[in-house]
Structure formats: C-alpha cells, structure tokens
Amino acid sequence: MPVVKIENLIKRFGKFTALNGIDLTVNQGEIYGFIGPNGAGKTTTIRILLGILKATEGKAKVFGMDAWKDAVEIHKKTAYVPGDVSLWPNLTGGEVIDLFVRLRNSNNKKRQEELIERFNLDPSKKCRTYSKGNRQKVALIAAFASDADLYVLDEPTSGLDPLMDSVFQECIKEVKDQGKSVLLSSHILSEVEKLCDKISIIRHGKIIESGTLDELRHLTRSRMVVKTKKPMEALDMIKGVHDLEVRDNIFYFQADTEELDNIMKYIAQFGIVKLESAPPTLEDLFIRHYMGDGGES
Amino acid sequence: MSNRFANTKILAFFILRKDRIRILIWIISIVLFTVVIGSMLPNLYSTGTDRQIMAETMKNPAITVMLGPGYGLDNYTDGAMMAHFMLIFTLLAVGIMNILMTIRNTREDEEEGRTEIIRSLPSGFLSPLTAAFFVSAAANTVLALTAGLSLYSLGFESMDFQGSMLYGASIGTAGIFFTSLTALFAQLTPITRSALGYSFGFLILAYIIRGIGDVESELLSLFSPLGLILRTEVYVNNHWWPVLLTLGLSVILAGLAMYLNTIRDLGAGFLQPKSGKAEASRFLSSPLGLALRLQRTAVISWTIGMLVLGLSYGSVLGDLEGFLDSSGLLLQMLPESEVFNLTERFVGMLLTILSILAAIPVLIFILKLKSEENAGRIEQLLAGAVSRTKLIGSYAFIGLAAAPVIQFMSVLGLWASAAFVMEDPLSFNILLKASMAYIPSVWVMAGLMVLAIGYLPRFTGAVWLYLGYAFFIAYLGDMLKLPEWMDYLSPFGHIPQIPLEEFHASKTLLSMLLAFGLTAAGFAGYRNRDIHG
Ligand SMILES: Nc1ncnc2c1ncn2[C@@H]1O[C@H](COP(=O)(O)OP(=O)(O)OP(=O)(O)O)[C@@H](O)[C@H]1O
Ligand SMILES: [Mg+2]
Numbered sequence: 122m123p124v125v126k127i128e129n130l131i132k133r134f135g136k137f138t139a140l141n142g143i144d145l146t147v148n149q150g151e152i153y154g155f156i157g158p159n160g161a162g163k164t165t166t167i168r169i170l171l172g173i174l175k176a177t178e179g180k181a182k183v184f185g186m187d188a189w190k191d192a193v194e195i196h197k198k199t200a201y202v203p204g205d206v207s208l209w210p211n212l213t214g215g216e217v218i219d220l221f222v223r224l225r226n227s228n229n230k231k232r233q234e235e236l237i238e239r240f241n242l243d244p245s246k247k248c249r250t251y252s253k254g255n256r257q258k259v260a261l262i263a264a265f266a267s268d269a270d271l272y273v274l275d276e277p278t279s280g281l282d283p284l285m286d287s288v289f290q291e292c293i294k295e296v297k298d299q300g301k302s303v304l305l306s307s308h309i310l311s312e313v314e315k316l317c318d319k320i321s322i323i324r325h326g327k328i329i330e331s332g333t334l335d336e337l338r339h340l341t342r343s344r345m346v347v348k349t350k351k352p353m354e355a356l357d358m359i360k361g362v363h364d365l366e367v368r369d370n371i372f373y374f375q376a377d378t379e380e381l382d383n384i385m386k387y388i389a390q391f392g393i394v395k396l397e398s399a400p401p402t403l404e405d406l407f408i409r410h411y412m413g414d415g416g417e418s
Numbered sequence: 419m420s421n422r423f424a425n426t427k428i429l430a431f432f433i434l435r436k437d438r439i440r441i442l443i444w445i446i447s448i449v450l451f452t453v454v455i456g457s458m459l460p461n462l463y464s465t466g467t468d469r470q471i472m473a474e475t476m477k478n479p480a481i482t483v484m485l486g487p488g489y490g491l492d493n494y495t496d497g498a499m500m501a502h503f504m505l506i507f508t509l510l511a512v513g514i515m516n517i518l519m520t521i522r523n524t525r526e527d528e529e530e531g532r533t534e535i536i537r538s539l540p541s542g543f544l545s546p547l548t549a550a551f552f553v554s555a556a557a558n559t560v561l562a563l564t565a566g567l568s569l570y571s572l573g574f575e576s577m578d579f580q581g582s583m584l585y586g587a588s589i590g591t592a593g594i595f596f597t598s599l600t601a602l603f604a605q606l607t608p609i610t611r612s613a614l615g616y617s618f619g620f621l622i623l624a625y626i627i628r629g630i631g632d633v634e635s636e637l638l639s640l641f642s643p644l645g646l647i648l649r650t651e652v653y654v655n656n657h658w659w660p661v662l663l664t665l666g667l668s669v670i671l672a673g674l675a676m677y678l679n680t681i682r683d684l685g686a687g688f689l690q691p692k693s694g695k696a697e698a699s700r701f702l703s704s705p706l707g708l709a710l711r712l713q714r715t716a717v718i719s720w721t722i723g724m725l726v727l728g729l730s731y732g733s734v735l736g737d738l739e740g741f742l743d744s745s746g747l748l749l750q751m752l753p754e755s756e757v758f759n760l761t762e763r764f765v766g767m768l769l770t771i772l773s774i775l776a777a778i779p780v781l782i783f784i785l786k787l788k789s790e791e792n793a794g795r796i797e798q799l800l801a802g803a804v805s806r807t808k809l810i811g812s813y814a815f816i817g818l819a820a821a822p823v824i825q826f827m828s829v830l831g832l833w834a835s836a837a838f839v840m841e842d843p844l845s846f847n848i849l850l851k852a853s854m855a856y857i858p859s860v861w862v863m864a865g866l867m868v869l870a871i872g873y874l875p876r877f878t879g880a881v882w883l884y885l886g887y888a889f890f891i892a893y894l895g896d897m898l899k900l901p902e903w904m905d906y907l908s909p910f911g912h913i914p915q916i917p918l919e920e921f922h923a924s925k926t927l928l929s930m931l932l933a934f935g936l937t938a939a940g941f942a943g944y945r946n947r948d949i950h951g
Contacts, residue, residue: 171801174948193805201801207794209712210609212694219698220708224802245696249608260798273801 122185123148124271124302125170130179132165132326139165141326142179147271147302147319152293154317155306156407162326163306164204167275170304171201183271197226200264204275204306206256208248214259215244221263233266239288254280265292272296272303278312290316310403322407330406337406342375344399345384350392359387371395422680424542429549433523437553444515445561448508448589453568455504455898460496460574462899469494472897476502479737480764483629483730484771484893486645490654495576497653500569501585503894505652509592509644510625512561516554516596517617523550525604525613528685537684547601547679551672554597562590581653584661588647591664595643596621598671605678608687611789615716622723626730633734643667705804706812712790713783717820720779724824727775728831731768735832736839738764765832765844766852766915770892772828773856774910777863777885779824784817784867788875796949810944814868814937821860829853852916858929862909863888865936872943 125147132140140162147153155163168174169181172192181188183195208217218233237244240258248256257280264272272293278286293303293316307313313320314334321331330337342363347353348371356372357365361380366373376384376398388396434441463469473494475481482488486506490498524547527533533546542548566586570579596617603616624642631639632648639645649660682688701707710717742760787810790796799809829849837843863885870878888908895905905911909929914922 168797171797173797173800175946192800193803196801197803199801201798203794203797203801205794206798209708209795212698212711213696215696216694216698216702220702221798221802223698223703224705224799224804226803245693247692247694 124151124184125153125304126180126182126185127166127170128180130166130169130181131177132162132169132174133177139326140169143323143326143328145321145328145331147304149302150297150300151319152297152303152305152317154313154320155304155323156308156310156313156320156403157323161323163323164275165326166323167201167273167304167306170273171196171199198270199273200225200267200269200271201273202257202260202264202275202277204279206260208251208256208259210249211247213245213247214242214251214255217248217259218244218263218266221260222266225267225269227266227268229266229268233262236262236266236292239291240285252280254282254285257281258285261289261292265296270301272301272305274303274305274307276307277305278307278309286312310407314403320403334403337403338378338400342377342401342405343381344401344405345372345374345376346395346397347372347374347388347393348395349388350394353388353391356387359384375401422542422544423548424540424545426542426545426548426552429536429541429545430552433549433553434556437519437522441519441553441557444519445557445564448511448515448561449564449568451511452504452508452565452585453572455894456500456569456574456577457572458898459500459503463499469499472499477741478760478764479633479734479741480768482632483734486628486648487632489651495653496574497576497578497581500577501581501652501654503897505585505588505648506625506644507890507893508565508589509647510621512558512589512593513596513621513644514618516558516593517600517614517621519557520550520554520597520600521604521610521614521617523553524601525607526610528604529608529610534684544676544679547676550601551597555594558590558593558597561593562586565589576653578653581656584650584656584658585652587658587661588650588652591661591668592643592647595664595668595671598668598675601675602671602678605675605682606688608685608689615719619719619723622727626727630730630733633737704812705799705809706815708799709786709812709816713786713816716779716782717816720782720820721824721827724772724776724779724828725831728772728828728833729835730831731772732832732835733839735761735765735836735844736841739840739842762918763915765849766918767892768832769829769849769853769856770910770913770915771889772832773825773853773860774885774889774892776821776824776828776856777860777888780817780821780860780864781867781881781885783820784813784864784871785878787813788871788878791875791949800949806945807941810868810871810941814864814940817864817867818861818937821857821864822854825853825857825860826850848917851921855913855916855921855926856910858926858933859909859913861933862929862936865933865940868937868940869943870940872940873947 123146125145127143127145130140130143131138143162143166145155145166155166157163165174169176170183170188172189172195175189184198186195188195208214212220215237218237222228222233240262242255242258242262248259251259257277261277264274278289281289290312293305296303305313305317317334319331319333320337321328323329352370353372356362356374361377361384363375363377463472473488473491476488476494477491485502488494488498488502527546536546537543563586566583569577569585570582599620600613600617603620604613607613607616624644628639628642628645628648631637631642631645640649643664646660646664650657678688702711738761787796796809800806833844833846833849863881866884867878867881870881888910891900891905891908892910894900912925912929914920914925
C-alpha cells in the first residue's frame with residue numbers, strides 16, 4: 122500500500138483552479154521530491170494532504186486513509202514542516218517544540234535534545250527573537266523528534282545555512298534508513314537531486330513529469346564537450362544536436378539521449394581527442410520545463 | 419532634517435487609498451448615528467413637564483456615572499439633552515475607531531515586516547509614523563466637520579452653529595488624542611496585541627475615572643481625556659478650552675511617540691522580551707493548554723478589570739440612595755412606587771450594562787482563534803494529531819467558561835462597594851441571581867462569534883456591531899423611548915431584571931438552547947472549511 126496516494130486531485134479557490142488533476146504516489150521508504158515554479162500548487166497539494174484545505178474533487182489518501190476525514194488519525198504518524206514557519210512570539214522555542222511533539226502524541230526527549238544540539242538552537246529564547254533560519258529549525262526539530270512514518274516538508278531549508286543544511290540532509294538519511302517516507306518540496310534542486318529517489322515536477326496545477334531522476338534524464342539531453350583531431354564539420358546538421366558552440370576548436374553542445382549512438386558514430390570519424398559528457402542537471406530539466414518549450418511535454 | 423520625513427506625502431496617500439473604505443464606513447456610521455438620534459430627541463420630550471421630569475431623573479448619580487454630568491438641566495433644551503445622551507458614546511466610538519486605525523498603520527505594519535520594506539525605500543525613518551498622523555488628522559477633521567454641519571443642518575433652535583461645530587470638534591479632537599496615545603503605546607511594546615491591549619485598557623480606564631470623577635470629584639474627571647472633553651458643555655456653555663487643551667496634549671503625545679520612534683530599533687520596543695523556559699510545562703500539551711497559555715495575561719487582566727468596573731459602578735450607589743431620598747421633585751412628579759423602585763431599576767440597568775461589557779472579553783477570547791489563523795499558526799496545530807472540533811472547542815470553552823467567572827467578579831465588585839457606601843445595602847444573593855440570569859445572553863453572543871468563525875471569519879465584525887447595538891439599546895433604549903421590539907432584538911433584552919421582575923426559567927432555557935445551537939453550528943462549519951494559513 123502506498124503511503125501517499127493522490128488521484129486526479131482538483132482544487133479551486135472560487136473560480137481560480139489551483140490544482141487541475143494531480144496524481145502522485147509515494148511508496149514506503151521513498152524520498153519523494155516535489156518541485157515546480159512559484160505558484161505551481163505545491164503548498165496547496167501539501168495542505169490538502171494534511172487536511173487543512175478541502176479537495177474540490179479527487180482523492181487524497183495517506184496511509185490508505187482519507188486526508189480530510191481521517192486527518193487526526195493520519196497526523197499521529199505524520200510530521201510537517203510548513204514553508205512559512207510562524208510561531209507564537211511569546212513562547213520559547215523549547216516550549217513550541219515540546220508542544221508540537223506532544224500534539225503528535227510522541228515523546229522522545231532524548232532524541233529531541235540531541236536534535237536541539239545538532240541544529241545548534243537555543244531553546245530558551247522567545248520565538249519573536251528568532252531569525253528566519255532559527256524558526257525553521259524549531260519546526261524541523263519538532264518534526265524529526267516526532268515518531269512519524271511520513272515526513273511532509275515544504276521548502277524546509279530555504280533559511281538554513283550550509284552547515285545546518287547538511288545536518289538536515291543527515292536527518293533525512295536517518296529517517297530513510299528507518300524505512301520512513303518523505304515528501305519534500307523544494308526549490309534547492311541540488312538538494313533534491315542528492316536526496317530524492319523520485320521526483321514530480323508540477324506546473325500550473327498539473328504534474329508534467331515524474332519518475333526517478335534517471336528516468337527523467339532519459340527524456341532529455343546530455344551536455345557534451347568534444348575535441349577532435351581533424352576539424353569537424355556540419356555537426357549542427359546531425360539529428361539530436363542542440364545549442365552548438367565552438368570555442369578554440371572545442372565543441373560544446375547538448376545531445377538527445379536517443380540520438381547519442383548516431384552522434385558518437387559521426388564524431389568518431391574525425392578522431393576523438395577529448396570527450397566529456399555530463400548528465401543534465403535537474404536545473405537543466407527544470408529550466409526547460411519552466412520555459413515552456415519542453416517539446417514533448 | 420527633512421530627510422527624516424522624506425516621502426511622507428506618498429505614504430499618507432497610500433494609507434488613505436488602502437484604508438479609504440474602512441475610514442469612510444467609520445465616519446459615515448458615526449455621523450449617521452449622531453444625526454439620527456439628534457433628530458429624534460426633540461419629538462420625544464415635547465412638553466415642558468416631560469422635560470422637567472427627564473432633567474430631574476438625569477441628575478441621578480447613576481446616570482451621571484454612565485453618561486457624564488448633565489449641563490443646563492434647569493433649562494433642558496434639545497441640544498443639552500442630545501449632548502448629554504450622545505457625546506460620551508460618540509467619544510467612545512471615535513476612540514475605538516482611532517485605536518484600530520492607528521495600530522494598523524503603525525505597530526501592525528512593523529510587526530508584519532511591511533515597515534521594513536518601506537524604510538528600505540528612500541523614505542525617512544519618521545515617515546511611516548508621520549503619514550499615519552496625517553491620515554488620522556485628516557480623517558478626524560472630516561469627521562468633525564461633517565458631524566458638526568449635519569447637526570447644525572437639523573435646524574433645531576437649541577443646536578446652534580457654534581454648539582454644533584463644538585460638538586464636531588469635540589469628537590474629532592478626542593479622535594486625534596487617541597491616535598497619538600495609540601501611536602505612543604505602539605512605540606513601547608513590540609507586540610501588536612499588547613499595544614492594542616494598552617490602548618483599549620486606557621480607553622476603559624478613562625471612562626471609569628470619568629464616571630467616578632463626575633460623581634465624586636470634578637478634578638478627577640479632568641484627568642480623563644473623556645472627562646475633559648465633556649467639559650465643553652456643548653449646546654449649553656460652549657467652552658472651547660477643553661478642545662484646545664486636548665489638542666495640545668495630543669501634540670505632546672505625538673511628539674513623544676516620534677521621539678521614541680527615533681531612538682529605538684525597527685521592530686523593537688522598550689520592553690525587552692526575556693528568555694524563558696527551555697521546556698514546556700505539562701500544561702502546554704493540548705490546544706486548550708496552548709490557548710490558555712496564550713491568553714493568560716488577557717484573561718487575568720479582564721477578570722480584574724471587570725472587578726474594578728463593578729467596584730466603580732457600585733461606589734455611586736450611595737449617592738443614588740441619597741439622591742432619591744432628597745429628590746422631592748421626583749416624588750411629586752412620579753407615582754411613589756416608581757420612585758422607590760428607582761434604585762432597583764438602576765441597579766438592574768447597571769447589571770445589564772455590566773453583562774454586555776462582560777461579553778467583550780468573552781468574544782475576544784474566542785476571536786483569538788481567528789487571529790491565530792490569520793497569523794498562519796493554525797496549520798501547524800492541525801498538522802499535529804488535533805481535531806478541528808477540539809481546536810475550536812478549546813477557544814469556545816475558554817469564552818463560555820469565562821462568562822460566569824467574569825459575571826461573578828463584576829457583581830462582587832458592585833456589591834462590595836455598594837455595601838460600603840449604602841445605608842441600606844443590597845443583598846448579595848439577589849444581585850448574584852440577577853447577574854447570573856444574563857449568562858445565557860452572553861453565551862448567545864459567544865455562540866454567534868463561534869458561528870462567524872466557523873463559516874465566515876471575515877464577518878466577525880458583524881458580531882461586534884450586534885453587541886454595540888445591544889449596548890446602545892440597554893443604555894438609551896428607555897430614554898429614547900425606542901419601541902419594545904428593538905429591545906427584544908438584543909439577546910440581553912429578554913432577560914428579566916431581577917429583583918424588579920421575576921426569574922423566568924423558560925426564557926433562560928431558550929437562550930441556552932440558542933447559544934448551544936449556534937456554537938454547535940459554528941463547530942460544524944469549522945470542520946468543513948479551508949483553513950487559510
Ligand atoms: N487561499 C487561496 N485563495 C486563492 N488562491 C490561492 C489560495 N492559496 C493559493 N492560491 C493560489 O494557488 C496557486 C498555488 O499556490 P501554492 O501556494 O500551492 O504554490 P507553490 O507551488 O507552493 O508556490 P511557491 O513555490 O511559491 O511556494 C497560486 O497561484 C496561488 O496564488
Ligand atoms: Mg509553497
């Protein structure tokens with residue numbers, strides 16, 4: 122049974138359609154990346170999953186239960202870090218962490234203290250005096266200190282410094298080792314690339330691409346850097362070669378994955394001196410989708 | 419120098435544009451209210467005897483405590499009556515308007531981080547505050563002129579031009595005073611809610627001090643801005659000095675606020691937040707615990723505040739007794755039974771008013787849920803294993819449970835100080851019974867607030883408006899000879915005024931059922947709607 126199952130989810134705010142038929146499945150033990158441009162509908166999807174917003178149409182299930190009706194039951198095993206953490210100005214960080222953990226009915230004081238240590242938070246300060254990153258740490262500590270099976274994280278690291286970011290990544294890995302699932306929405310693509318097993322790209326309230334990182338790459342191009350003995354001619358006439366640039370007799374271009382074989386055969390005629398190929402970064406993928414020239418999509 | 423005020427004009431116009439509807443609604447409602455009552459009065463008491471009886475009744479210290487001293491009672495003209503009935507209420511309304519308006523444009527903007535953006539633009543560091551002052555000055559001037567001219571245009575002989583303009587100037591000046599005061603409080607504390615609390619606390623205190631002062635000591639009243647403004651004796655002697663004095667005070671307060679604004683950091687106040695406990699107490703482990711913890715200070719202050727209010731109302735009952743004994747004229751004019759009932763009648767009225775006031779904290783405690791939602795903090799609670807019923811239930815519970823406690827405190831205050839000053843003290847039992855009879859009415863108001871939060875949180879303001887209506891009817895319904903059905907529209911209007919009337923079990927039960935139904939409906943709505951933020 123999948124941990125999260127969303128089928129044909131539609132959410133309208135008045136006349137505006139924020140989500141227009143989302144499908145998404147997170148299986149047990151998966152770390153699932155959820156990316157997309159601003160206003161694409163990530164937070165809205167997550168809020169529906171948490172039973173904070175009510176779906177207009179479609180299904181949203183967590184642990185096989187209805188996200189809206191069985192919210193309380195689901196939340197006993199779900200930890201959430203919102204994108205915009207607002208805390209009670211006159212409670213201390215420590216008090217808020219305790220409160221959140223208790224509301225989730227878990228109680229692991231030792232783990233909590235260890236996390237406070239690792240995230241380097243002063244829990245006796247009032248929340249009003251915390252910086253943005255420190256507020257985020259409060260929510261993260263409360264989430265990881267809870268004994269949850271699903272972690273829903275909405276841009277949890279946008280305010281963290283690199284050191285804290287690596288603590289966060291360790292925490293995710295620990296959670297994964299325990300066989301728990303994570304749904305992570307983020308704009309920090311390197312992080313998603315590093316952590317996630319599967320990724321969905323959402324745009325205008327629709328999932329436009331999903332799969333493992335490799336599967337997504339498959340649809341796209343590799344970056345190539347080539348130098349040949351004999352001057353190469355008419356490379357740009359070859360099918361599957363894009364964005365060709367030549368500097369100092371070095372050829373920089375992108376190659377469609379399915380045409381790679383033909384391209385290599387062509388280049389080989391000129392005698393290869395140097396050949397570098399890099400898989401496209403998530404950023405390349407992303408930019409292509411964002412720009413709307415995704416071709417096949 | 420001028421750099422400190424750079425771009426103030428643009429900011430002022432921006433505030434005007436952003437708040438124009440809000441400001442217009444306030445001005446129109448206040449002027450309309452003034453004019454409607456102003457035009458009604460002359461027809462109500464048309465004969466000479468009517469007026470004389472009225473004037474005599476208005477000498478009653480219980481009335482003085484509520485409305486302020488009556489001027490020109492020897493020749494109780496329409497204008498004198500109008501000013502006596504209406505000025506204090508209008509001052510309160512204008513005070514509320516200015517407190518809310520000023521907080522929005524000062525501390526709230528700052529706490530929400532909007533001021534930071536403004537200050538990062540080429541605007542001076544005093545510009546946002548100065549712009550808020552300008553807008554308030556403009557709004558209050560328009561209010562003063564419209565109110566004054568409208569009253570004059572009613573064309574009653576005793577409401578002459580000078581008097582009408584002074585009436586307008588009085589409310590406009592009070593408005594400016596409360597703007598300055600609120601701006602000052604907004605500098606002291608970094609928390610919007612506290613600044614709001616201090617400002618409203620001051621308004622209530624000013625009202626109480628004036629009430630006691632008007633009966634016991636003229637000098638004391640001058641220490642209250644409301645008492646000071648009433649000394650204009652509008653339509654009787656038309657003194658302008660209180661207006662000028664209040665304006666002067668406002669300028670000083672505004673200057674002080676500006677000075678404090680220059681010597682503090684953006685986002686900070688002068689009351690530094692302390693560190694606290696690194697761990698939550700056992701208590702803080704449920705939505706109810708959290709709601710109580712967040713409102714601890716508010717609950718305690720309101721409870722004490724209502725005790726003080728009860729004490730101060732009670733303190734005039736001795737004078738009331740003396741007044742009734744000595745008022746031969748009233749005895750002549752009214753049937754004897756009615757005169758001897760007067761104490762009880764006024765006590766009954768005081769209890770009604772106290773009960774309506776008790777609804778204010780009750781509504782505030784429930785309304786906190788909405789401000790938590792607006793601040794985006796409800797989301798994280800609901801993401802815990804917390805049901806919506808439990809969440810809204812916690813806030814509703816605090817409100818509903820606070821009602822009897824607060825009622826008890828105010829009636830205790832009333833009884834204690836009455837026992838001290840009266841020769842023939844009131845029985846605590848009867849007072850308690852009379853006061854407790856209103857609890858279901860307070861609950862009905864609470865139920866309405868829960869209903870609003872459950873379905874249409876944008877319209878919680880309507881509940882306040884309804885409470886304002888109840889307050890107004892209880893205060894002036896009799897004197898304005900308003901029809902009975904208007905009284906019945908208020909949840910407080912059905913309740914028998916013990917000891918004058920008999921306790922009415924079925925009415926109490928009905929109110930309770932209504933309150934319960936409204937609350938339950940509100941819960942259902944809350945379970946079914948989107949939570950925003
Ligand atoms: N309460 C609401 N009423 C109306 N429209 C809304 C509401 N909440 C969100 N929207 C709209 O729904 C769309 C999706 O918003 P959402 O917050 O889910 O985006 P997001 O993908 O999380 O963006 P970001 O990356 O900026 O966080 C946006 O166009 C937003 O304006
Ligand atoms: Mg978002």
